[in-house]
Amino acid sequence: EAGVTQFPSHSVIEKGQTVTLRCDPISGHDNLYWYRRVMGKEIKFLLHFVKESKQDESGMPNNRFLAERTGGTYSTLKVQPAELEDSGVYFCASSPGPRGEQFFGPGTRLTVL
Amino acid sequence: GDSVTQMEGPVTLSEEAFLTINCTYTATGYPSLFWYVQYPGEGLQLLLKATKADDKGSNKGFEATYRKETTSFHLEKGSVQVSDSAVYFCALSAGAGSYQLTFGKGTKLSVIP
Numbered sequence: 001e002a003g004v005t006q007f008p009s010h011s012v013i014e015k016g017q018t019v020t021l022r023c024d025p026i027s028g029h030d031n032l033y034w035y036r037r038v039m040g041k042e043i044k045f046l047l048h049f050v051k052e053s054k055q056d057e058s059g060m061p062n063n064r065f066l067a068e069r070t071g072g073t074y075s076t077l078k079v080q081p082a083e084l085e086d087s088g089v090y091f092c093a094s095s096p097g098p099r100g101e102q103f104f105g106p107g108t109r110l111t112v113l
Numbered sequence: 114g115d116s117v118t119q120m121e122g123p124v125t126l127s128e129e130a131f132l133t134i135n136c137t138y139t140a141t142g143y144p145s146l147f148w149y150v151q152y153p154g155e156g157l158q159l160l161l162k163a164t165k166a167d168d169k170g171s172n173k174g175f176e177a178t179y180r181k182e183t184t185s186f187h188l189e190k191g192s193v194q195v196s197d198s199a200v201y202f203c204a205l206s207a208g209a210g211s212y213q214l215t216f217g218k219g220t221k222l223s224v225i226p
Contacts, residue, residue: 004156033213042117043157043202045213056213091157098212104149104156 002026004105006092012111018080021108025074025094031055032075033095033102034067038088049075050098082112115140119203119217126193126224134188134220136177136203144205146170146179146186147214151200160188160201193224 005024013019025032034046046065047057051072060067064083069075079086089109093102119136126132138144145164149157161170166181175190186203203217 031212035214035216040218042218043214043216045215048213059213093157099208101159101162102214104158106154106156 004092004094004103006090006105006108008108009106010109010111012113013082014113015084016081018078019082019110021077021079021090021110023075023077023092023094023105025092026103029094029096029103030072031095031098031100031102032069033093034075034077035091035093036088037091037107038085043091046077048098055098079110082110084112086110087112115144115205115207115215117203117205117215117217119201119220121218122200122220122222124220124222126222128195128224128226129192130224132188132190132193132197132222134201134203134222136186136188136217138184138186138203138205140184140205140207140215142207143181144207146177147204147206148175148177148186148188149202149204149216151202151219153199157202193222195224195226198222198224 007022032049037043045059048055049069066078089107091107093104116139147162148160150160161172163170163179169178200219204214
């Protein structure tokens with residue numbers, strides 16, 4: 001069974017540009033989570049989807065971040081326009097149910113110059 | 114709000130040494146507690162978990178006991194191997210409708226032959 005995959009693995013962009021990160025969860029997992037780790041800090045929760053609905057988006061830092069999960073399968077996280085402080089590693093995780101183990105992808109390393 | 118504090122790294126040990134990574138938490142209610150491990154180039158993997166006070170989670174020779182009186186969940190292993198070199202994250206899930214994970218900063222462990 002394939003695990004959680006994320007694309008791209010690395011992205012380097014300039015301040016003000018737009019970047020879209022993609023996450024493909026494990027097939028059949030209704031719950032999908034986005035997290036972010038800024039250099040030297042904790043991994044922080046961004047939001048939680050149940051199928052295509054946003055269950056909890058309390059961790060989204062501001063309106064420059066837009067997450068979607070059309071059709072309840074893969075998810076995208078768009079940052080527009082990117083700022084320097086958005087640099088970090090973005091992790092996606094999925095689980096079959098909200099209380100189940102969260103399976104993490106390898107992350108996307110975003111660098112904003 | 115909820116928080117997790119774990120010992121800062123990096124930690125360097127010789128093979129077969131004893132490992133302890135301290136983790137304490139602050140949370141309302143009765144959270145579930147987790148240790149995740151991230152091997153180089155990979156995503157986070159659940160190492161072990163405990164869902165109630167005095168529970169002991171164990172896996173691959175690692176153990177941690179949920180201590181409510183000291184709000185701690187210290188990770189231990191009696192004899193580390195080179196293959197245990199990784200970053201270890203302590204985390205909690207508050208439950209009660211909130212399924213996001215709250216992480217500590219992570220502790221990088223290097224085991225030398």
